Amino acid sequence: MKLSPRDAPGYFARPDAARTGLLIFGADAMRIALRRQEVIAALIGPDGESEMRLARMPAGELRKDPARLNDAVKAQSFFPGPRVAFVEDATEALAAPILAALEDWQEGDAQIIVTAGQLKPTSKLRKAFEAHKNAYAAAIYDDPPSKAEIDAMLNGAGLRNISPEAQRDLGDLALALDPGDFRQTVEKMSLYKIGDDTALTPEDIAACAPASTEAELDDVLNIVAEARSGEIGPIMKRLRAQGVQPVALCITATRHFRTLYTAASDPGGPAQGMSRMRPPVFGPRRDRMLRQVQRWSAQDLEAALQLLTQTDLQLRSAAQTAPQMALVERALIRLAMMGRRK
Numbered sequence: 001m002k003l004s005p006r007d008a009p010g011y012f013a014r015p016d017a018a019r020t021g022l023l024i025f026g027a028d029a030m031r032i033a034l035r036r037q038e039v040i041a042a043l044i045g046p047d048g049e050s051e052m053r054l055a056r057m058p059a060g061e062l063r064k065d066p067a068r069l070n071d072a073v074k075a076q077s078f079f080p081g082p083r084v085a086f087v088e089d090a091t092e093a094l095a096a097p098i099l100a101a102l103e104d105w106q107e108g109d110a111q112i113i114v115t116a117g118q119l120k121p122t123s124k125l126r127k128a129f130e131a132h133k134n135a136y137a138a139a140i141y142d143d144p145p146s147k148a149e150i151d152a153m154l155n156g157a158g159l160r161n162i163s164p165e166a167q168r169d170l171g172d173l174a175l176a177l178d179p180g181d182f183r184q185t186v187e188k189m190s191l192y193k194i195g196d197d198t199a200l201t202p203e204d205i206a207a208c209a210p211a212s213t214e215a216e217l218d219d220v221l222n223i224v225a226e227a228r229s230g231e232i233g234p235i236m237k238r239l240r241a242q243g244v245q246p247v248a249l250c251i252t253a254t255r256h257f258r259t260l261y262t263a264a265s266d267p268g269g270p271a272q273g274m275s276r277m278r279p280p281v282f283g284p285r286r287d288r289m290l291r292q293v294q295r296w297s298a299q300d301l302e303a304a305l306q307l308l309t310q311t312d313l314q315l316r317s318a319a320q321t322a323p324q325m326a327l328v329e330r331a332l333i334r335l336a337m338m339g340r341r342k
Contacts (some may be wrong), residue, residue, distance in 0.1 A: 002130050009149055011136070012038045017082040019136065020105045021112030023129040026140030030180045035140060035259075036115050037155070044109060051079035055110065059089045066212040072108045073101050080296050083110035090116045095124040102128060102135065103228045144175045145182070152184065157190035164198040169282040172275075173209060176282075185209055206283035206284070217249060221256045224332045226291040227339035236329050246324035247315050253332065254308045256289075261301040263293050295339050304335050317338035 003011055003022075012035050015022070022039060024032050044053045055072035062068055073084040090098060101112055112135075112182065119126040127138035147154070150170055162170070172183050188208045193200060220239065223231045239249065259277055266273025270293045274281055281289060296304070311331040316322050 001132065002134050003136040003140065004078060005139070005143070008035075008138045008140075009146070009152070011138075012097060012276060013042060013152065015039050017111065018107070018134075019111060020102060020132060020134040021114065021129065022113045022135065023116065023125065023137040024140060025116040025126065025137070026142075027118045028140060028142055028179070029117070029290055030178055031140045031142070032115050034179055034183065035138070040084050040086060042111060045081065045085055048081065048084070051077060051081070052218055053077045053079060053081055053083045053110075055083075055085045057085070057087055059087065059091060059094055062087055062090075062094055062097060066100075069097050070101045070104055070111070073112060075110070077236065079245035083108040085112050087112070087114045090114050090125060092119075092125060095128070098125060099128050102132060126335065145179070147171065153186050157186050159186070159190055159193065159200055161199045163201055165202050166200045166205055169202045169205050172282040173205065177210065178253075181210060201286075202283040206285070209283075217244065217252045220249075220332070221253055222292070224253070224336045225256065225260065225289075225295070225339060227295060227336050229333050232329065232332055232336060236325070236332075240325055246328045247312070249325075250308060250312045250315060250326050251333070253328075253335075254305065254312065257301060257304045257308060257335075260289060260293050260296060261298060261305060263290065264296060264301055265298040299312050300338055304338060307331055307334060 021295060024035050026032055040048070040054065044051075048054050053071070055075070057068055057072065069085060069087060075083075077083055085101075087094070087098060093167065098112070098114060104113065112127070116125060120290055121127075126137055129135050132240070136191070154170070162187060171335055173185065185208055189200065189204060190265075194210050204327075220232065220235045259281060262277060263270040263273035267277065270290055274286055274290060274293075307329060
């Protein structure tokens with residue numbers, strides 16, 4: 001039977017131990033791994049593997065010994081409770097032993113959990129699970145987690161006291177991160193809040209979220225956007241000492257000002273424009289950039305982007321003679337002076 005995307009999350013959290021099996025397939029290996037971990041944990045509990053109620057077999061091992069799956073399905077454990085025979089990364093080449101185990105399954109046997117990559121509708125493996133009266137096939141798509149899925153993940157980590165602002169930022173973060181990274185971030189927040197009964201805040205999320213690849217440049221970009229031109233020189237010296245490349249600095253500045261321009265020119269206002277950004281800007285960084293937008297009109301931000309584009313072309317030109325970092329520093333000072341006029 002097909003398990004619809006709407007019903008799949010609920011079944012993954014509370015699977016039926018009397019089912020013959022479950023096929024989880026799709027293009028995103030991380031999403032599939034998280035789902036099968038959830039299903040297997042729900043079926044056999046935290047002690048299932050130590051009690052030998054889980055038989056795990058990679059595709060390569062099943063290919064060498066096709067009878068291994070059926071043997072695992074029929075084998076009995078010394079401990080009571082549901083059992084799982086798990087086949088990882090199955091392909092069409094393994095359809096025969098998997099279909100044979102499905103056909104031979106009887107009540108009381110171990111449940112067959114199979115993960116696979118992208119499968120065509122004509123796949124023998126997929127068609128067998130979809131047509132089976134007591135088994136499920138679930139396709140995993142690259143859709144971001146729903147609010148219900150995020151809430152379930154937070155509850156599982158013991159995070160129940162969450163401010164509305166933090167709820168909004170968690171939704172943005174789920175869009176920006178891979179599922180595995182988001183789950184790790186939630187676990188990190190759970191550890192961060194141990195012994196703290198106050199509500200989870202955007203500041204807490206910012207402290208636990210993976211660092212931006214542009215974090216080391218944030219200070220100078222904030223200085224420029226906030227028109228603090230006198231502070232540019234000292235921080236540029238530090239960036240030079242850290243080995244920051246002029247072209248990378250120019251590109252990062254362009255992204256920063258493009259974000260400000262997107263927010264300033266949005267018909268729904270800067271806050272709505274900022275929320276449309278992908279990847280999203282969230283937490284204290286978003287609040288700071290919204291304050292920066294107030295200094296600039298859309299026309300001035302457009303002029304700022306033109307200046308940065310010209311600087312980037314100069315940096316890449318074979319004919320340029322001035323030191324590259326000096327060109328970038330001059331451009332940043334000019335931008336800060338533009339913002340000071342507001």
